[in-house]
Amino acid sequence: NSIERRIDIKGVKHHTTDSWRACTYILVTECFEELAYYGIQFNLVTFLKNVLHENNVTAARNYTNWQGTCYIAPLIGAIIADSYLGRYLTTLAFFIVYLLGMATMSISASFPTCAGPDCLQDGSSKSFAFFLGLYMMAIGAGGIKPCVSSFGADQFDDSIPADRLKKDSFFNWFFFAIYIGSFVSGTAVVWVQDHYGWVVGLGIPTLFIAFAIATFMLGSGSYRVQKPLGSPIVGVLQVIVAAARKWAVRVPHDDSLLHEAPDKASMVDGHKLQHTPELRFLDKAAVISSDEELADPWRLCTVTQVEELKVIVGMLPIWATGIVYFSVLAQFSSTFLEQGRTMDKQVGAFAIPPASLASFDAVSVIFWVPIYDRVLVPAARRLTGKERGLSELQRFGAGLVLSVLVMTAAALVETRRLALAHGEGLSSMSILWQVPQYFLVGASVVFACVGQTEFFYNEAPPSMRSLCSALALLTVALGSYLSSLVVTAVAWLTTRGGEPGWIPDDLNDGHLDRFFWLLAALSALNLAVFVWCARRYRRKNVY
Incomplete structure (x- = not known):
């Protein structure tokens, strides 16, 4: 137990x-x-x-x-x-x-x-x-x-x-x-x-x-x-080394001939993973070629060890879509603030600092969590017949859909703002028009970020749960770096020939709306890649 x-x-x-x-x-x-x-x-x-x-x-x-x-x-x-x-x-x-x-x-x-x-x-x-x-x-x-x-x-x-x-x-x-x-x-x-x-x-x-x-x-x-439960890095390296040593060995058609621990008590958390046909070259690590190998984990690994590595490799494409997602989400603390600085910040007797609107992200999360937990999950449970309502990947995918809507809302606001800025005799646009895009960011976090956290915890082998959680957090940092790369590339491409570019110091001379539309398209492409990866993903099978 x-x-x-x-x-x-x-x-x-x-x-x-x-x-x-x-x-x-x-x-x-x-x-x-x-x-x-x-x-x-x-x-x-x-x-x-x-x-x-x-x-x-x-x-x-x-x-x-x-x-x-x-x-x-x-x-x-x-x-x-x-x-x-x-x-x-x-x-x-x-x-x-x-x-x-x-x-x-x-x-x-x-x-x-x-x-x-x-x-x-x-x-x-x-x-x-x-x-x-x-x-x-x-x-x-x-x-x-x-x-x-x-x-x-x-x-x-x-x-x-x-x-x-x-x-x-x-x-x-x-x-x-x-x-x-x-x-x-x-x-x-x-x-x-x-x-x-x-x-x-x-x-x-x-x-x-x-x-x-x-x-x-x-x-x-x-x-x-x-x-x-022991170093997860060592376990991964043992499978790779054992498979490499046996690169010329043929994998038997009968999976029962592959090496596995004799009883559940000797396995991690009392569980074994069933063999899967993907990445069969890794199965070489579990092929018994001599009795001497039984005592050497760098020459012979169990099927469960091999399957744990397959689980990690299988999660990597979905992990990569998280990097693109967080590169889009990074805009709420960068280009969204730049957009807000050009808008009318006076609301009645108060001047709203653009950075203060970021609090609507937190307000949105605080609003959506109880709605999701107490309303959406029971409703989804009735519709799907599944105990959790939406699976982790379905929840992550819903968050990616919302990320497309985030950038679409930002682009529409910027298009209207530029029209007002370039029109004669027209008033500037109120900063409160940014509230919907910040609110959508919070909703996206409740679906995508929570879904991603659940996915990596539930699918990770017990010995690697902290490590997989760390890999999920790493997508935040890599997403920020990707966002910087995209901004740099856009600035370089759009300022050629002496043009002010899409993101100049004075946004009224640029086209931040086109940058937002570009990110909306990137989000949509990322969503399509995620759907393809999610359909091909095989959940781990524990027995």
């Missing part, structure tokens, strides 16, 4: 548990952690420019370098969790690094401000302490990202139908907790930083990381914790 292979932190077996009680601690922990994370992210460029006196280029470079570290560090956390410490201890260890980094940044805010134009280069104690804390925070935040969601899902037993439904619901509320933290940071924390200074403004996120650690530890008595 898989549930008996899960132990608590004291080594006592749990045969029953209140999974939602344990997950409540995890959800509150995640909310506090994201509140602290976004409390730094939203105003980081402002701090670099106003406090450390960096220029625009240096501040932008330091921001993107930090952001990249936040989404590369999950690979480190995932390998440590899957191979050595398990998800509970890995989360706790990286939380400590996280807290030390936040505390260092908070203390640095009280140091005297440096006078040079580039504080990072002039070696001031303030900038040194701040960047040391910033990158400690990035490593801590990145290290826990692939562990927390997987650890929450570990609280449910897939062999129990009711638990499978609860696990699906958990992923919805996990993202709800993330965006509650994002919304509070984007409104209250940013306001405190602007009005009460950075000592208080950085102290508040530090306090919430302390709250996150305390909440996480309070739930320790309720958690089910899986033992680490």
Whole structure:
């Protein structure tokens, strides 16, 4: 029984548990952690420019370098969790690094401000302490990202139908907790930083990381914790090496002749994977050519090991569509802001900062999660007859459809804005016309991001769940890089011959609408590729 292979932190077996009680601690922990994370992210460029006196280029470079570290560090956390410490201890260890980094940044805010134009280069104690804390925070935040969601899902037993439904619901509320933290940071924390200074403004996120650690530890008595199952990288390499050594060996037509462990108890989490006909050259790793191989895992692997690698390879095309998706989603924090700066920001007696509209993304997620969980899922369940309503891939696909609508809405708004800007005697367009595209971004996140997270957790072999969660997070970073590449290519192609291009400094002289239409077309092409890949994908078959 898989549930008996899960132990608590004291080594006592749990045969029953209140999974939602344990997950409540995890959800509150995640909310506090994201509140602290976004409390730094939203105003980081402002701090670099106003406090450390960096220029625009240096501040932008330091921001993107930090952001990249936040989404590369999950690979480190995932390998440590899957191979050595398990998800509970890995989360706790990286939380400590996280807290030390936040505390260092908070203390640095009280140091005297440096006078040079580039504080990072002039070696001031303030900038040194701040960047040391910033990158400690990035490593801590990145290290826990692939562990927390997987650890929450570990609280449910897939062999129990009711638990499978609860696990699906958990992923919805996990993202709800993330965006509650994002919304509070984007409104209250940013306001405190602007009005009460950075000592208080950085102290508040530090306090919430302390709250996150305390909440996480309070739930320790309720958690089910899986033992680490060995290095997933080593298992993958063993299959590749064993198959390469036997490149000239013929795979038997009878699959039962391939090597497999003698009983379920010796397999990962008590489960075996059935043989599939795809990627048959990898099956060579499970062909028994001599008795001496039985004791050498680098010469002979089990069918389950081979199938685990096939699962990972099979997920890669769907993983790649996530990169394109996040390159489109990156516009809500870049070109959407540029579009908003050219619009009429006055609404009654208030002037709305363009960056504030990004909060509609969080509001949209907070709105859509309970609608999806309590209304759409029961309705889909009645229509499809399936317990979860929509499959992970159907949910991901729905999010990709919404991403097409996001860029279509942005393009239509920009087309109308340009028409008003070029017309004589016509008023400028209100910034509130951007609300629909931000609202669609939030809806897309609820479908695509949650669906992607569920897919990688459910399909990943048990020994690789943290690693696969880290790979899913990596699509965010790669999507940002792809977005930068597309913007650079468009700027180069459209400014040839002395033309202002599609995205000039003065957007009234350009055609940002064409850029948005290009991304809408790219999203539609990505959707078509995803549908083709999803139809060909074979789900893992456990017995």
